[in-house]
Amino acid sequence: MTPLKQSLELGLSLCRTCGLVVSREALRIDPRCPRCQSRIEQRTPFSIETTLAWLIAGIVFYIPANLLPVMHTSGLLGEQDSTILGGILEFWRSGDWDIALLIFIASVAVPFTKFIAIGLLLFTVRKNSRWQQHQRTVLYRIVEFIGYWSMLDVIVVALTSALMQFQVLGTAEPRAGIAFFCAVVVVTMLSALSFDPRLIWDRPA
Amino acid sequence: MSVGSPVNPILICRDCDTVYRAIPLRRGDVALCRRCDAVLARHFGANVESGLALVCAAAIFFAIANLTPILSIDIAGMETKANIWFAVRSLQQGWISVAALGLAFTTFVIPAVQIALLFWVLLFARIGHRPPGFGPIMKLLHHLRPWSMTEVFLLGALVAIVKLANWVPIAAGAGIWAIAALTIVLALLGRCDPASWWLIAPADKT
Numbered sequence: 335m336t337p338l339k340q341s342l343e344l345g346l347s348l349c350r351t352c353g354l355v356v357s358r359e360a361l362r363i364d365p366r367c368p369r370c371q372s373r374i375e376q377r378t379p380f381s382i383e384t385t386l387a388w389l390i391a392g393i394v395f396y397i398p399a400n401l402l403p404v405m406h407t408s409g410l411l412g413e414q415d416s417t418i419l420g421g422i423l424e425f426w427r428s429g430d431w432d433i434a435l436l437i438f439i440a441s442v443a444v445p446f447t448k449f450i451a452i453g454l455l456l457f458t459v460r461k462n463s464r465w466q467q468h469q470r471t472v473l474y475r476i477v478e479f480i481g482y483w484s485m486l487d488v489i490v491v492a493l494t495s496a497l498m499q500f501q502v503l504g505t506a507e508p509r510a511g512i513a514f515f516c517a518v519v520v521v522t523m524l525s526a527l528s529f530d531p532r533l534i535w536d537r538p539a
Numbered sequence: 540m541s542v543g544s545p546v547n548p549i550l551i552c553r554d555c556d557t558v559y560r561a562i563p564l565r566r567g568d569v570a571l572c573r574r575c576d577a578v579l580a581r582h583f584g585a586n587v588e589s590g591l592a593l594v595c596a597a598a599i600f601f602a603i604a605n606l607t608p609i610l611s612i613d614i615a616g617m618e619t620k621a622n623i624w625f626a627v628r629s630l631q632q633g634w635i636s637v638a639a640l641g642l643a644f645t646t647f648v649i650p651a652v653q654i655a656l657l658f659w660v661l662l663f664a665r666i667g668h669r670p671p672g673f674g675p676i677m678k679l680l681h682h683l684r685p686w687s688m689t690e691v692f693l694l695g696a697l698v699a700i701v702k703l704a705n706w707v708p709i710a711a712g713a714g715i716w717a718i719a720a721l722t723i724v725l726a727l728l729g730r731c732d733p734a735s736w737w738l739i740a741p742a743d744k745t
Contacts, residue, residue: 338574340556348551351681352737355549369737370678425702433701436694471554471575482688485645489695492626492642494703497612497619503707508630508638516638523685535555535575 340535347374378530382456388525389452395517396445402511405491409504417511418442418487440486441515448522451477452529459533467534474531481526484519488512550579591661593728597654600721605647609696609714612707622714623647623692645688650725653687656680657728660736677737684729690722 341347345358352370360368367374378384403415416424418441425434451473458470491512498506550559550570554577564570564582572579608620621629623646630639656676663670670676696715703709 338557341551341558342556344558346549346551346558348553348556350553351678353553354737355551370674372678428705430701430705433698436698467555468575471577474554475577478685482645482685483691483694485642485688485691486695486698488630488638488642489626489646489692490698490702492630492638493610493621493696493699495629496621496625497610497699497703497709498707499619500612500614500617503614508632508635510635512630513635513638516641520641527685531554532556535557 342376347376349374350378377532377536378528381528381530381533382459384528385452385525386456388521388528389449389456392445392518392522392525393449395514395521396449399511399514399518402514403509404487404511404515405494405506406509407498407504407506409498409500410502411504415509418515437487437490440483444480444484445518445522447480448477448526452522452525455529455534462536470534471531474526474529474534477526481523482519484522485516488516488519552577552579587661587664590657590728591665593724594654594658594661597721597724597728598658600717600724601650601654603717604714604721607714607717608712609718610699610709611712612703612709614707620712645686646692649683649687650689650721653680653683653725680736687725689718689725693718693722 347356347358347361348354349356349367349370349372351372352367354367354369356367356374361374365373400418403417404421405416407414407416418437422434422438422441425431425437455470455474455477458465491508495506495508498504548561550561551557552559552572552575555572555575557572557574559570559572559579561570561580564580566582568582570579570581571577605622605624607622609622611618611620627639627643627647630636630642656679660670660673660676663673693715696711696718700709700711
């Protein structure tokens with residue numbers, strides 16, 4: 335089998351937007367993709383810095399997302415503010431362990447996995463580590479795939495607030511925590527999208 | 540009109556930058572990167588007709604999902620209903636509205652734009668023309684892809700049912716089936732190799 339080569343060694347570049355392979359010779363004249371007109375870069379510029387910036391924003395937003403209530407309910411049983419963790423505990427206590435687990439995965443486990451995984455990827459890429467390159471690439475793909483499932487809680491709160499509009503029996507309203515949670519999802523997705531996985535495989539020059 | 544399989548004579552892995560010489564793929568074949576197992580290319584089984592049929596199905600399901608209730612509660616004649624748009628509106632409260640904006644884009648605006656643009660592109664491909672704005676449209680579709688969250692909405696609706704069923708008589712409406720069908724159709728459309736979509740329209744003659 336022929337040894338595997340990276341595009342740099344063969345004078346080629348990949349357009350990450352449309353998938354066209356372009357010779358670097360042609361890019362020297364015009365740095366844009368001849369098919370889709372996107373700018374072609376050998377590596378995403380400032381990938382590490384951008385990913386880190388969005389990651390930090392995500393961690394910062396995650397704090398009020400958990401401390402502030404996401405929903406306010408009032409009705410015959412009195413008034414109540416509930417947080418994400420409080421909601422999970424309530425399901426757990428009332429015996430709905432499956433729903434508790436689902437919300438726990440989407441709202442707690444997924445964001446945490448993203449923070450740790452992106453942090454690990456950034457740290458190892460900065461150190462030009464050759465450790466577990468294949469596994470780290472798979473980790474990147476997992477982060478990309480699980481990203482948007484955290485939107486689950488935002489949707490549940492929105493639907494509950496839309497439905498629970500009975501003056502006497504009970505009403506539900508969204509609270510600030512849910513906006514922060516929505517921000518966490520968007521910002522961590524931007525973080526994962528800014529990361530260029532090819533950095534995992536690059537050798538220090 | 541079917542499209543031939545080899546997309547580029549040369550393939551480059553998106554995830555690790557390894558270069559490969561492409562070989563023709565047969566039905567059901569997926570080319571994986573030897574170094575990092577990323578998908579390099581899939582056999583492009585979709586043709587313009589089936590793509591157009593899927594897009595039309597998606598448009599119909601999207602319309603049903605937004606015109607019929609997804610969930611409803613009926614307590615002694617008092618009824619509340621919810622669909623995507625009601626959910627978005629319920630988040631419109633002061634500055635929390637940024638969450639409403641996020642929800643509106645990911646579950647309503649972006650899926651609608653995706654369906655409309657794919658319909659536009661495939662309709663022109665069907666009559667053998669390159670649609671106006673083909674390049675920018677394909678670029679936009681590529682960038683919108685990660686932000687389309689119909690399947691998350693479906694799961695959210697199911698969680699809401701279980702959550703509220705403990706204290707109120709909640710029922711699923713026709714909309715929830717439409718959302719489920721829409722999820723499947725969008726997944727089928729999305730499974731096609733994005734690089735191959737560039738080949739569905741004949742090259743620019745100008």
